[in-house]
Amino acid sequence: MTRVLVSGGTGYVGRFIVEHLLAHGYKVTVGGRSPPPPGFFSKDVPFVPLTLDPDLDQIDAFESVYYFVHAAFSHVPGKYRGGEGDDPQGFRRANIDGSVRLFEAARDAGVRRCVFLSSRAVYGAQSPGTELTEDTEDLQPKPDTLYGQLKLDTEQSLQALCTHSFIGASLRVTGVYGPAGPGRQHKWQSLFDDYRAGRLVVVRAGTEVHGDDVAGAVRLMLEGEPARVAGKVFNVSDVLVDTHDILSIVQDATACPHSLPPPVPLTTFNAMATDKIRSLGWTPGGMARLRAIVTGLAAS
Structure with a gap:
């Protein structure tokens, strides 16, 4: 090996x-x-x-x-x-x-x-x-x-x-993003906790x-x-999302009654082109993977 x-x-x-x-x-x-x-x-x-x-x-x-x-x-x-x-x-x-x-x-x-x-x-x-x-x-x-x-x-x-x-x-x-490993919190843990507790959350957009x-x-x-x-x-890089996108998955997974934050306009964001590495055969999981992972993290 x-x-x-x-x-x-x-x-x-x-x-x-x-x-x-x-x-x-x-x-x-x-x-x-x-x-x-x-x-x-x-x-x-x-x-x-x-x-x-x-x-x-x-x-x-x-x-x-x-x-x-x-x-x-x-x-x-x-x-x-x-x-x-x-x-x-x-x-x-x-x-x-x-x-x-x-x-x-x-x-x-x-x-x-x-x-x-x-x-x-x-x-x-x-x-x-x-x-x-x-x-x-x-x-x-x-x-x-x-x-x-x-x-x-x-x-x-x-x-x-x-x-x-x-x-x-x-x-x-x-x-x-993703599970953080034994004994560690994932990157969105505090965001999830604040939303589910009805606290104010910071609204932002980013690539993940x-x-x-x-x-x-x-x-x-x-x-x-x-x-x-x-x-x-x-x-x-894979997906461009905002706080609204992520928490909407949490809401679906947990039936949280709190309102979602407003979406962030994404047209001015600087997304990353990934054609170069994709030409080598790289295929990330996209929104399907993000939705599955966030659902699992929210449920746990």
């Missing part, structure tokens, strides 16, 4: 990646600051210490590793945008310098492919209604947060390290993708034809 090291594998998105790769026959090792608690994954998974410290030589963590998926990110708990807290310099040092040091260690250890989990935040503010495409001739990224700038800089650093024997690709992932669909995109980067993924970036 092909061995994959997943940094940040116990994180919200990382867990989906680990489980997906296990289900598809990969031998997965999780790298992070602390090992996963017993029973966190569906199978026992080896653990290696791994940090975003650019001063450390961590090449030993990549021994016998064929692929590296970098999903780790250092941030203030609960925040990505604004995740620097009161230490922007440390935020940058860990997430750019620390990531690049890991990429270099992976390359030097003979790792064949590297996948970096980036973010739609690299696009920043764009004209209302503009579709977000990866083609910089048509659309230049304009990150308006330090988080987005760090992701963009790390994408470019990985691209600069790519060779014919070290293939790197970056995935610009939108909001991720199921965590397993993100993991499927990661696997495509590992298995895809080298020329089609090497040094490339891909958007990973």
